[in-house]
Amino acid sequence: MLRVFWCILLRDLTLAMRRRTDVLTTLFFFVIVVSLFPLGVGTERKILQMLGPGVVWVAALLASMLALERLFAADYEDGTLEQMVLTAQPLSLLVLAKITAHWLLTGLPLVLIAPLVGMQYHLTSDAILVMMMALLIGTPVLSLIGAIGAALTLGLRGGGILLSLLILPLYIPVLVYGAGAVEVSSVDLADIRPYLTLLGAFLLVAVLFAPLASSAALKISLE
Amino acid sequence: MALNWFRFAAPASFYPIAGRLVPVFWVLTAVLLLVGLYWGFFETPDRLGGSNPQKEYYRIIFIHVPAAWMSMWLYVVMVGWAAIGLVFNTRLSFMMANAVAPTGAIFTFLALWTGSFWGRPSWGTYWDWDPRLTTELILFFMYIGYIALHSAIDDTRRADRAAALLAIVGLVMVPLIFWSINCPDPSQCAALHQRSNLTQIEGNILFAMLMVALAFWMYSFATTLMRLRSIILTREAENTWVRDLVSKGGRP
Amino acid sequence: MSGFLSQGGYAFFVWGAYGMTLLLLVAEILQLRAQRRTILARLGRLIRMRDSGAKQ
Numbered sequence: 001m002l003r004v005f006w007c008i009l010l011r012d013l014t015l016a017m018r019r020r021t022d023v024l025t026t027l028f029f030f031v032i033v034v035s036l037f038p039l040g041v042g043t044e045r046k047i048l049q050m051l052g053p054g055v056v057w058v059a060a061l062l063a064s065m066l067a068l069e070r071l072f073a074a075d076y077e078d079g080t081l082e083q084m085v086l087t088a089q090p091l092s093l094l095v096l097a098k099i100t101a102h103w104l105l106t107g108l109p110l111v112l113i114a115p116l117v118g119m120q121y122h123l124t125s126d127a128i129l130v131m132m133m134a135l136l137i138g139t140p141v142l143s144l145i146g147a148i149g150a151a152l153t154l155g156l157r158g159g160g161i162l163l164s165l166l167i168l169p170l171y172i173p174v175l176v177y178g179a180g181a182v183e184v185s186s187v188d189l190a191d192i193r194p195y196l197t198l199l200g201a202f203l204l205v206a207v208l209f210a211p212l213a214s215s216a217a218l219k220i221s222l223e
Numbered sequence: 224m225a226l227n228w229f230r231f232a233a234p235a236s237f238y239p240i241a242g243r244l245v246p247v248f249w250v251l252t253a254v255l256l257l258v259g260l261y262w263g264f265f266e267t268p269d270r271l272g273g274s275n276p277q278k279e280y281y282r283i284i285f286i287h288v289p290a291a292w293m294s295m296w297l298y299v300v301m302v303g304w305a306a307i308g309l310v311f312n313t314r315l316s317f318m319m320a321n322a323v324a325p326t327g328a329i330f331t332f333l334a335l336w337t338g339s340f341w342g343r344p345s346w347g348t349y350w351d352w353d354p355r356l357t358t359e360l361i362l363f364f365m366y367i368g369y370i371a372l373h374s375a376i377d378d379t380r381r382a383d384r385a386a387a388l389l390a391i392v393g394l395v396m397v398p399l400i401f402w403s404i405n406c407p408d409p410s411q412c413a414a415l416h417q418r419s420n421l422t423q424i425e426g427n428i429l430f431a432m433l434m435v436a437l438a439f440w441m442y443s444f445a446t447t448l449m450r451l452r453s454i455i456l457t458r459e460a461e462n463t464w465v466r467d468l469v470s471k472g473g474r475p
Numbered sequence: 476m477s478g479f480l481s482q483g484g485y486a487f488f489v490w491g492a493y494g495m496t497l498l499l500l501v502a503e504i505l506q507l508r509a510q511r512r513t514i515l516a517r518l519g520r521l522i523r524m525r526d527s528g529a530k531q
Contacts, residue, residue, distance in 0.1 A: 282489055
């Protein structure tokens with residue numbers, strides 16, 4: 001079982017490494033969106049500090065959502081996905097491996113670049129640390145929930161726009177607690193525990209159920 | 224016991240039944256609506272006291288609360304039919320879910336619209352990021368998402384099943400979303416809406432509100448069945464019974 | 476009557492809410508009727524086309 005997981009994971013990572021621009025596009029999209037906000041709302045330090053967490057999270061939401069389209073698309077076009085559905089291995093495990101690879105390629109870079117973005121918004125080093133932790137726990141949830149939408153909209157005309165309509169509302173809980181954690185960290189660092197615990201709970205539940213739902217959606221889309 | 228419920232699950236046998244039920248529901252809608260609105264406007268006090276005194280504008284409650292109830296109930300009904308469709312693989316259940324969705328979306332929009340018209344005189348603002356308002360807005364997006372996904376897929380079978388799955392995922396998420404907006408700080412929850420309690424509402428107001436809620440239910444049955452008949456006709460266009468029916472002039 | 480219409484000066488809010496409700500519900504009914512008529516007409520045309528095709 002675990003070998004299948006590794007096999008798919010390594011395959012997806014290798015494939016992505018051969019087309020590195022895709023990964024970089026997501027990352028730069030994130031950076032550009034975040035950099036545009038100060039130009040729109042003004043560069044006053046106080047305002048930026050207040051907006052920072054929310055802006056970073058919304059940008060992360062959008063970036064991870066835009067990358068979702070590619071989660072199954074390539075495998076769908078060349079028929080690999082159909083083969084995966086037909087294998088004896090549980091489809092949800094394969095889907096989980098694909099989601100993990102997807103997160104490593106699109107979610108993890110966002111976490112790593114967060115300090116840079118945090119500095120743009122004059123966040124304190126504590127706040128940046130909290131933001132990185134929240135992103136580290138939160139972005140996998142985004143990939144997991146998003147996979148359901150990506151599977152449902154597989155191969156549709158205008159799938160990207162539709163995907164955003166379906167998935168963005170479902171991201172709200174992660175957004176609320178992800179941004180909330182950074183906000184309370186400015187008051188008292190000890191307050192962030194319930195936020196991170198909740199995000200962790202979301203992650204556990206999503207790991208359990210999202211692969212099942214996405215594999216059901218894939219079967220519907222491929223039949 | 225010999226009654227076979229799946230007989231009614233055949234679109235061909237349900238179509239005439241629905242046709243006979245629609246007028247009944249229209250009459251019920253009209254009667255209940257008249258009673259409810261008459262009671263609401265003429266048998267209730269003009270002003271209410273309490274912690275947040277209300278003037279005549281509180282009469283929006285007679286459509287606001289029933290519309291908000293309907294928006295939630297219809298979503299549950301829709302998910303119910305979608306789930307039945309996925310489990311038993313019955314075509315009619317999916318059609319039923321499809322027929323419910325637009326009516327649900329309309330009631331969701333009405334709940335938001337009437338709510339903002341009530342909020343302006345009562346709270347002094349048309350919109351506030353109150354948990355219930357926000358969740359209602361999300362619910363509206365869910366309806367739109369369901370309808371959009373269904374209409375984006377050309378293959379009917381795939382559209383039915385994909386939209387059904389989406390609706391079920393949505394039902395799981397809605398309480399979570401409500402809770403997360405209601406308690407942005409995990410240790411405390413706050414809300415602009417007063418904690419509502421049906422037993423604390425004055426009798427006449429409650430009566431009018433319940434009458435309109437029932438009227439909205441009947442209205443939903445009627446429009447859903449009408450839409451269902453159209454869906455059945457479109458999807459079964461190749462069957463002989465539809466052809467016979469159309470050549471006879473379209474009456475049930 | 477005018478007292479009823481003015482709703483204690485809150486006519487805009489009360490009738491704004493009720494008006495939109497009425498508008499949308501009536502619009503839905505009209506749309507459903509129109510939809511049904513269109514479908515029946517289209518099916519009728521299809522059947523006539525098929526019948527005339529069969530006779531030739």
